[in-house]
Amino acid sequence: MSDLAKEKAARLLKKRASVSSLGSHDVRAKETIGKTKDSISTVSYIDEPGHHDDIPRPTVLMENSYQLTPARCFPVVTVKSILKDVLISYLQEEKYEAELCRQMTKTISEVVKARVKDLMIPRYKIIVVISIGQIRDQNMRMGSRCLWDAAHDTFSSHTFKNSSLFAVANVYAVYFE
Amino acid sequence: MDEYQTAEETTFVVDEITTIIKETVESTIGNSSYQHNRINQWTSSIVESSLSQLTKLGKPFKYIVTCIIMQKNGAGLHTASSCFWDNTTDGSCTLRWENKTMYCIVSVLGLAI
16 A cells, blocks of 8 residues: 555554443343343444544545456465464463563564565455453353455464463455455 | 445444444343353354344445453453554444453454445
8 A cells, every 4th residue: 555545544543542331321220129230331443433534535546456356365274374373482481461461462463464464465454363361260252253255255263372371363354356 | 337335334433333232242141140051152142143233234344243252250361453454444343341240342343345
């Protein structure tokens, strides 16, 4: 993408916001005796809503390429080995610590994204999601479902575990027509 | 010849999506405690119903919905995502929901076609 677009992307990445709402007005209080389950929900998004007007964005008009199918398929196996590599090299000897793992998730996701971009698969958008958690006798379930073109879009996933932490890495690749 | 859609219909609108996801989560696990044997069913149901609600919006987007349900046990969890896409048209939104016994994190990524 052009430099202008890269700059915009960098600016947008700096704006992060999150909104929390405490449970009282959100909870649908049922008439069960003695039980009100409180819940808290928080939303976070990349860009604050309503700020789109501040920065003038020239819309990028793309010409039709008349290409419906990708020239090269996304190499799932190669990406899986990248994930394995990266997770093992960064996390093999680490113990779970809040601050370290916070930085680690961000670093690892950037590193994986850079390595997948190096594969130079044209016309694919890449999404890398990394989760690192502490092992402490708890149970956890992660699920994901995607609405996309199953013929060309795909994902690759790897999990890593050591004695004090676990890490899950997912890479989604979506073809851009 | 070409149909030009308005800006409304081709950008990722966070607020709408947040409302949809929040309703889905609350209707699935809103009043429940963590139960190991039902968690499989809960994650699938949250993800599937969010996805079907998102398709009803009728926007030209491909969606990726991920859901993490974790029992509250004092353990920590960090999630990060890094995306190579078009910032003007694509976006993501994450909802963190909790009650007394579990955490639920749902994230929706939308990519324009």
